[in-house]
Amino acid sequence: MVFILGVNFPEHRFLKRALEKFFGVGAHTRARIMSRFYLHDTIRVGELSQNQVLDLTAHLDSMKLENHLRRQINQDIQRLRDTGTYRGRRHAMNLPVRGQGTRSQTKNARWFNKVERH
Secondary structure, three states, X not given: OEEEOOEEEOOOOEHHHHHOOOOOOOHHHHHHHHHHOOOOOOOEHXXXXXXXXXXXXXXXXXXXXXXXXXXXXXXXXXXXXXXXOHHHHHHHOOOOOOXXXXXXXXXXXXXXXXXXXX
């Protein structure tokens, strides 16, 4: 087991899949992180050296991830609601925010865009 940023990962797991488990790290961010540390796509977590694990953990620690990012997103939504913008009102009514149609697919849009908005 390899310990990265408070999470244990099995040694056989690909590093690219392990990095994407963190909230706030998608495919693009993961590719940038791996290229920064000169890691290829097929490397497994168990193949990392101790220095690579420490560098990777330090870099991830400097980013906004997990709870800090979730808190910021909720604060941004709350700010939109408080100022009474169009997007804020759509969030408050639990309707699609980014211009999706509501005539035929509101149920789907509510289901796909689930975010804690209370």
